[in-house]
Amino acid sequence: MLADPLARTATTARSVAARPGRWWLPxxxxxxxxxxxxxxxxxxxxxxxxxxxxxxxxxxxPRVVLAGIVGATLSLSGASYQGVFRNPLVDPYLLGVxxxxxxxxxxxxxxxxxxxTTWLIDPLPLAAFxxxxxxxxxxxxxxxxxxxxxxxxxxxxxxxxxxxxATAIQAFxxxxxxxxxxxxxxxxxxRLTLANWGDVRLVLPYVVVSSAVLLLHxxxxxxxxxxxxxxxxxxxxVTRVRLVVVIAATMGTAAVVSVSGLIxxxxxxxxxAVRLLAGASYRRLLPLSLVVGAAFLILADIPGRxxxxxxxxxxxxxxxxxxAPFFILVLRTRGRSLG
Amino acid sequence: MSSLAFVDLSVRYGRRDAIAGFTDTVRPGEWxxxxxxxxxxxxxxxxxxxxxxxxxxxxxxDGSPLSLRSSRRRxxxxxxxPQSPNLPDDMTGAEYVLLGRNPYIGYFGxxxxxxxxxxxxxxxxxxxxxxxxRPLGTMSGGERQxxxxxxxxxxEAPILLLDEPTSALDIGHQQQALELVxxxxxxxxxxxxxxxxxxxxxxLYADRLALLHQGxxxxxxxxxxVLRPETLSEFYxxxxxxxxxxxxTVVVVPRRTSA
Amino acid sequence: MKQFRRVLALATVSxxxxxxxxxxxxxxxxxxxxxxxxTAAPAATEEPADATTAPAATEPAAxxxxxxxxxxxIVSLSPTATEILFAIGAGDQVIAVDDQSNYPAExxxxxxxxxxxxxxxxxxxxxxxxxxxxxxxxxxATSLDTLGISDWVGAAALSFDDIYVQIExxxxxxxxxxxxxxxxxxxxxxxxxxVASVPALETPLAFYHELDPTFYxxxxxxxxxxxxGLFGLRNVADTAEGTSDYPQLSAEFLIxxxxxxxxxADTKCCGETVETVAARPGWDAISxVANGGVVxxxxxxxxxxxxxxxxxxxxxxxxxxxxATVTAG
Numbered sequence: 001m002l003a004d005p006l007a008r009t010a011t012t013a014r015s016v017a018a019r020p021g022r023w024w025l026p027x028x029x030x031x032x033x034x035x036x037x038x039x040x041x042x043x044x045x046x047x048x049x050x051x052x053x054x055x056x057x058x059x060x061x062p063r064v065v066l067a068g069i070v071g072a073t074l075s076l077s078g079a080s081y082q083g084v085f086r087n088p089l090v091d092p093y094l095l096g097v098x099x100x101x102x103x104x105x106x107x108x109x110x111x112x113x114x115x116x117t118t119w120l121i122d123p124l125p126l127a128a129f130x131x132x133x134x135x136x137x138x139x140x141x142x143x144x145x146x147x148x149x150x151x152x153x154x155x156x157x158x159x160x161x162x163x164x165x166a167t168a169i170q171a172f173x174x175x176x177x178x179x180x181x182x183x184x185x186x187x188x189x190x191r192l193t194l195a196n197w198g199d200v201r202l203v204l205p206y207v208v209v210s211s212a213v214l215l216l217h218x219x220x221x222x223x224x225x226x227x228x229x230x231x232x233x234x235x236x237x238v239t240r241v242r243l244v245v246v247i248a249a250t251m252g253t254a255a256v257v258s259v260s261g262l263i264x265x266x267x268x269x270x271x272x273a274v275r276l277l278a279g280a281s282y283r284r285l286l287p288l289s290l291v292v293g294a295a296f297l298i299l300a301d302i303p304g305r306x307x308x309x310x311x312x313x314x315x316x317x318x319x320x321x322x323x324a325p326f327f328i329l330v331l332r333t334r335g336r337s338l339g
Numbered sequence: 340m341s342s343l344a345f346v347d348l349s350v351r352y353g354r355r356d357a358i359a360g361f362t363d364t365v366r367p368g369e370w371x372x373x374x375x376x377x378x379x380x381x382x383x384x385x386x387x388x389x390x391x392x393x394x395x396x397x398x399x400x401d402g403s404p405l406s407l408r409s410s411r412r413r414x415x416x417x418x419x420x421p422q423s424p425n426l427p428d429d430m431t432g433a434e435y436v437l438l439g440r441n442p443y444i445g446y447f448g449x450x451x452x453x454x455x456x457x458x459x460x461x462x463x464x465x466x467x468x469x470x471x472x473r474p475l476g477t478m479s480g481g482e483r484q485x486x487x488x489x490x491x492x493x494x495e496a497p498i499l500l501l502d503e504p505t506s507a508l509d510i511g512h513q514q515q516a517l518e519l520v521x522x523x524x525x526x527x528x529x530x531x532x533x534x535x536x537x538x539x540x541x542x543l544y545a546d547r548l549a550l551l552h553q554g555x556x557x558x559x560x561x562x563x564x565v566l567r568p569e570t571l572s573e574f575y576x577x578x579x580x581x582x583x584x585x586x587x588t589v590v591v592v593p594r595r596t597s598a
Numbered sequence: 599m600k601q602f603r604r605v606l607a608l609a610t611v612s613x614x615x616x617x618x619x620x621x622x623x624x625x626x627x628x629x630x631x632x633x634x635x636x637t638a639a640p641a642a643t644e645e646p647a648d649a650t651t652a653p654a655a656t657e658p659a660a661x662x663x664x665x666x667x668x669x670x671x672i673v674s675l676s677p678t679a680t681e682i683l684f685a686i687g688a689g690d691q692v693i694a695v696d697d698q699s700n701y702p703a704e705x706x707x708x709x710x711x712x713x714x715x716x717x718x719x720x721x722x723x724x725x726x727x728x729x730x731x732x733x734x735x736x737x738x739a740t741s742l743d744t745l746g747i748s749d750w751v752g753a754a755a756l757s758f759d760d761i762y763v764q765i766e767x768x769x770x771x772x773x774x775x776x777x778x779x780x781x782x783x784x785x786x787x788x789x790x791x792x793v794a795s796v797p798a799l800e801t802p803l804a805f806y807h808e809l810d811p812t813f814y815x816x817x818x819x820x821x822x823x824x825x826x827g828l829f830g831l832r833n834v835a836d837t838a839e840g841t842s843d844y845p846q847l848s849a850e851f852l853i854x855x856x857x858x859x860x861x862x863a864d865t866k867c868c869g870e871t872v873e874t875v876a877a878r879p880g881w882d883a884i885s886x887v888a889n890g891g892v893v894x895x896x897x898x899x900x901x902x903x904x905x906x907x908x909x910x911x912x913x914x915x916x917x918x919x920x921x922a923t924v925t926a927g
Binding site: 043044045046052054055057058059060062112175178179180182183186191193194196197198305308309310311312314 | 698713715716810811812813814837838840841842845846847848849850851853854867868869878879880883
Binding site: 011012013015016216219222223225226227229230232233234235236237279280281 | 386389390391410411412413414415417418419421424425426427429430433434435437438439441442444447448449455456458459460462463468471472494
């Protein structure tokens with residue numbers, strides 16, 4: 001115990017200013033580099049040395065890059081949603097993005113890919129993107145009309161309702177077009193099988209904008225941790241922050257879902273893992289989720305390519321395989337430690 | 340030091356008037372304590388001042404209406420300590436107090452050296468330096484109460500609102516908290532408005548009391564004039580005896596009505 | 599505006615309630631990623647010889663009751679059976695066919711809204727048929743039995759013999775035994791000719807049969823795989839034999855294998871053509887793409903086991919010859 005008050009203040013100041021865990025970000029970047037390396041090294045056409053450069057450049061590399069982009073976006077969006085709704089079990093598909101995108105994709109499959117391949121732009125990602133956005137818009141309209149602005153619960157319930165609606169319509173469409181069931185399932189389970197540089201170019205603008213907006217708002221998510229009322233009294237415009245974050249996260253999610261299908265678990269598992277290791281402050285959580293999410297999905301895609309070589313294992317299956325037990329583990333530790 | 344004026348303040352929840360026609364001026368540096376039975380409207384006045392509920396009438400700080408200000412500017416003027424503050428278990432003490440600097444940090448900005456120094460100094464003065472890096476979950480009730488006040492102080496706002504600051508504390512911590520607020524208000528020249536249940540403590544620390552009943556002020560003035568048995572009996576429906584100590588402290592003691 | 603929103607919200611909720619009432623349990627799992635993790639296998643579509651889900655019998659079941667009379671009011675729920683009927687001259691005895699029976703044109707003219715995937719027994723019975731043809735993948739037989747309607751099951755063929763047996767049975771059921779025998783004989787002859795026209799190669803050509811644009815293929819365990827086997831071709835999908843008869847291959851693998859022939863069975867459903875395949879990034883390195891070995895098949899011809907299987911065999915033979923000349927020359 002230091003008696004001199006000035007010295008005391010200096011010590012506290014140092015303790016306050018020091019950012020604990022400053023090395024988490026560099027560590028996660030190293031992880032990402034390792035993941036990228038492994039991802040490019042390993043594949044059904046052979047390892048780096050033996051595989052044709054044509055294959056590596058045209059097929060493997062865009063797939064690895066896309067996996068990274070999708071993983072990063074889903075994790076970042078998931079973490080952002082968790083901040084805005086103050087619930088660590090929230091995933092990026094919460095407000096109906098998944099169901100809406102799925103419905104959009106189903107409609108395109110049902111109308112017939114054959115009749116649309118002559119179009120200037122591929123309607124599949126477009127329909128998925130629009131479907132996702134419309135679903136969230138509908139969720140917002142429904143939730144807001146029931147006073148969802150005070151807390152997030154009503155909005156979440158509205159999301160559940162919209163998801164059910166979109167799923168029901170999708171089931172109805174599938175009923176009438178049973179021959180496309182396999183294609184729709186394949187899309188739903190998530191696929192990076194067709195990844196090419198075109199897909200990467202397609203999603204990059206949306207993902208960059210969305211990520212930038214979300215990262216810029218991470219300090220506000222920390223303020224929101226004390227609840228809407230206190231955050232307002234501290235000068236934060238809670239409704240606006242929530243709206244901006246939801247829009248940005250939804251846009252990013254809809255964009256990646258439109259090219260990669262529905263890959264589950266990433267948006268919950270990664271932020272959770274990061275929280276367990278690096279703490280719950282959103283200031284750290286958001287950038288770490290981004291980087292770790294990218295690494296996670298790149299690594300998860302490797303068994304997808306290699307497990308049943310040369311056959312593919314859908315990546316949605318791989319993430320569920322690892323995600324579900326992890327989830328159970330998290331529930332157990334959380335239940336014990338923080339009650 | 341700033342003054343806080345209420346002009347014909349009214350707050351409605353649905354069709355119910357929680358507060359109507361409340362007019363009062365709190366002088367710079369004064370401590371006004373709102374008392375009254377549950378549902379009298381005490382919290383509503385504080386929440387309206389903090390910008391949490393819409394209201395009719397005007398609330399002015401140093402003569403200019405709060406409603407014209409942005410929420411950030413309002414937060415620079417008014418610090419609000421709610422009845423049950425949310426203290427996330429996994430947040431550290433320093434992070435929590437840093438939230439008090441929110442009004443001074445730009446929308447896309449980060450805290451400055453000055454903000455961090457401010458947080459450090461507040462933690463020291465409230466004897467919470469050891470908790471800078473410790474999670475809130477490890478702190479006791481009394482320490483948490485001090486921490487919440489620390490955050491309010493970090494806001495550097497001339498007006499401090501306290502909603503039932505002592506309800507969850509034992510008698511020792513109650514005194515500590517109120518002594519702390521009293522000390523700080525003198526050090527920083529704060530104008531304090533609190534809502535309290537404990538009448539004796541209210542009278543002990545506040546300069547002036549305002550007794551509210553069903554949304555209206557029915558008595559206002561120093562403790563001795565407001566805390567009278569017949570007044571309290573009429574509006575609280577309670578039977579009390581009031582004692583006056585030598586040093587002027589007014590003590591309210593409930594009386595048993597049954598034999 | 600607030601009022602409008604409430605109405606909209608109420609309408610949405612009502613729709614959800616209505617939709618939820620009409621929902622089947624299996625359909626609601628369609629978009630829940632967690633639930634679908636365990637349902638990775640593709641649903642059975644009109645594929646010949648789905649070895650993993652075909653009924654135990656290797657021969658199609660004969661009609662329920664010995665048909666003394668000839669069937670005059672036939673309802674066909676199997677596009678393959680429809681093709682057979684019309685090929686043996688029994689077209690006039692058909693009163694209705696399912697919504698997928700699109701060949702020949704005379705059959706398409708009798709197409710109804712009946713579905714072979716989700717048959718509605720009442721709708722079928724309304725036609726008052728004396729014989730119903732289906733492929734045995736639903737439990738329609740039980741329902742028809744209850745109503746006392748005869749049915750004939752023509753399951754997906756596992757071999758050429760299966761096809762011939764089915765043709766002969768239908769010939770007997772419709773009183774066109776002679777035509778059926780003639781059809782079988784012609785088919786056998788045509789197939790033999792096609793096989794003979796292709797010289798044996800020292801190194802067999804490698805091929806890839808594409809079921810859909812996400813690279814689902816067939817192994818040699820399937821009937822269609824066996825059709826290719828007639829020509830001694832090497833199926834690149836056979837490397838994935840352990841996993842499924844309909845594996846999903848990866849683009850990397852296909853490019854590195856560089857098959858000499860690529861057969862597209864997803865031209866009608868999904869719009870794939872020789873050009874779209876050539877445009878896939880990295881695929882121009884594949885032998886088939888470089889040497890004109892990409893062949894667009896008719897989806898239906900490639901998936902049914904009726905008389906048009908001869909067309910398929912012929913197409914394969916022509917393609918092999920064409921590519922063999924290119925690679926040799």
